[in-house]
Amino acid sequence: MDTPHEPHFIRPCTRIWLVLMALTCSTFAIGETGWSGTAVMLTVLGTAVIKVEMVANYFMGLRRTRWLWRGIVLGWLILVSGLITIAYLMTVK
Amino acid sequence: MSETFTKAMARNIFYGGAVFFFLLFLGLTFDTMQTLPKRDHRENITDSVVRGKHIWETRDCIGCHTLLGEGAYFAPELGNVYTRRGGPFIKAWIAAQPTGAPGRRQMPQFNLTDQELDDMVAFLKWTSEVNTNKWPPNIEG
Amino acid sequence: MQFQSQAVAKPYFIAAIGLFVGQILFGLIMGYQYVVGDFLFPAIPFNVARMVHTNLLIVWLLFGFMGAAYYMIPEETETELFSPKLALLMFWIFLVAGALTIVGYLMVPYATLASMTGNDILPTMGREFLEQPLITKVGIVIVALAFLFNISMTVLKGRKTSISLVMLLGLWGLAVFFLFSFYNPSNLVLDKYFWWWTVHLWVEGVWELILGAMLAFVLIKVTGVDREVIEKWLYIIIAMTLITGIIGTGHHYFWIGTPEYWQWFGSVFSALEPIPFFMMTVFAFNMVNRRRREHPNKAATLWALGTGVMAFLGAGVWGFLHTLAPVNFFTHGTQVTAAHGHMAFYGAYVMVNLAMISYAMPMLRGRTANSGPAQTMEMWSFWLMTVSIVFITLFLTAAGILQVWLQRMGSTPLGFMAAQDQIMIFYWLREITGFVFLLGLVLYIWSFFCKKGEAQTAA
């Protein structure tokens, strides 16, 4: 993923991993509080979207490919999370 | 581009994907087999129902009618005909064929005995009681 | 023709076309019975005509597949067929058995046929598409095994290409899943559940491997594109086919007594089923555009491209139209299904067989391609048949939508026959279009006998 010669204190991928772990814990924490509502739902789903993009771009290495490939995953993600959001907002009166 | 798209990998995905999804299909089939007794009421399959199914098959009824929506679309759906018409009507109807009305669709005369007609009705009655997730949409089938 | 033994494909192709004509004639009889109900009654009741129509379709497609295998496999494996004699013997057995079965359907009442042929020992008859008497079914298994033995032995002793492996896999799958036709439990729900293991896993599973292999073979021959490229796309396409198609079986498990979750599995996976067909269309056009030579057989190329497009339209688009459970709830068991069935079978399996025959027949008759006028006539037949099947599909779709509207929606639904009377106009249009189809088929056969122009013999 990264070149060995760059003088990193921690590797970029390790940083990504730590952020992903932290975001997961935050999602779990929100789940434990039992909160609900549009804002909470959007926060949780938004966190998931950010995490997916991090995995796709940094772990799967899509950020160093043509936009076509990033676009497919991003488009899929926007479509799926968008439709999920619409489905959830439908239930909010 | 072609160096990183190899036939070997495409082949592996084909075999892997096929096996994977067939296993999933077997798993779902297994679960279906566990669940079916609650839905098809197989405890009600009497000898009469079994004989009725045999008559249904040996007269090739499926060649004109649908049963639970499967078959030919030339004649009415019979999965719910028992609830639509009732047993006596079905017996009388089969016995009265063909109508001979000119230009109208005709059903052959099968010369069924009274016992066979009863079996046919028993089969259609059992079929009408299968849990079909509320299909057909209405009584007309 | 590179190998002597490829010649056994010829009788298979001729028989296939002959049976195709029979299928269409009985289709026209049925179409007429739809509008004039008592036509030919009681000599040929509708259910008998339908049995002949669908069984002839299956049998001629099988003849086509076998002929294709006998033609392709020697060329792919670069070796003579294991046993041409066995292939010819099986041809006659299959043809005679098939003909006797059809005669049986037409001559004796079905129930009599059943008791004559041992249906009481093992009842398997009277289920849609599997109406064949027990002895015919056993005969099919024997012929299939002998055929598979012959083909497998040929592949074993020769070069093993991906196309021949995929073809072989498809043909073995065909035989294996046919075995479910012998399983007929007295519980209708179980019966239907496993009936689809033959029917669905054939047409939306293993047959597509055969289809893919045949299409890939023809494309390699007419375009000269690198085998490696075509074969890797073949693998990707059939991988997608099975990934979506196997669980896609679930779209038949919505309303036959099976658990509710099949509505989700069936809808999701069968909604993805158009993808491999779309890929196949793109693939066919892509390969033809990248062609490295101009093959003189333009008609075969046209059929190959047509297969891609029509399979996508018929199997992909028309399948998708009514595959989602909420839609299928209303369309299940109506003329919409018939519309989809006609275009899907024509677009996928009829056309790929005609593509193969169109490519191979001139070779089997000692030329690279037919003369210009003969090819022109064949292309006319292509357009006549293809356009008329499109219209048949459109008319049946219109009939189906109206049928759903009249019979299944609203507060005062009509009864079945009352609804049928309302949509009679579409059945008339369908029947007339059917005659145009027949005209196309006649022209197709005529093109074989066209004497005008020089046939191209340069290899």
Add this chain to the structure above:
Amino acid sequence: MINNTRTSHEIHATPPGDLAIWFFIFAELLAFGVFFVAYAFARAHNVELFNESQQHLNRLSGAINTLVLITSSYFMVRAVAAIKQGYSILCARWIASAIGLGFVFLAIKMAEFHEKFSAGISLSTNTFYMFYLSLTLFHFMHVILGMVILAAIMLKARNGSYSPANHTGVETGASYWHMVDLLWIILFPLVYVIR
């Protein structure tokens, strides 16, 4: 095979690994995507049932499994980095650790399934559990498939079949494994948390 070594600033025409696996990955994303959306809309028709049933899920084990998969995915990143520098054995060890975490995931998941199945819950219990079991079992099978792929790659790496110039195989397996992780990242909040 010349241009296979990926350096940090180059833009590549194709994603890492064999392009064929990407067709598979996109097909899988599509299938799961449709299932996710179907879940959301089925929930919209049945909010009370979904919210009530969701209470009975073990959120802690879902969260731990997320951490497990993310970490496992991270190990595969390290495996790819190792092989790019030519460390075959190190690469095999990273893959082995990734597989090990795969087993941890399966174990936790099986405990969860055991709890549900012994409570008599099945695909036909209600719509929520139909989705919960379908999605998680479907994903569960993908984890197993991913582990099989990784195991094959690990053996090849150990035999020294990969090198800095030729490591497409490792990247192929890693890409698939990341996808399995990526799907769970959506599945977990969707089914366990959001209400």
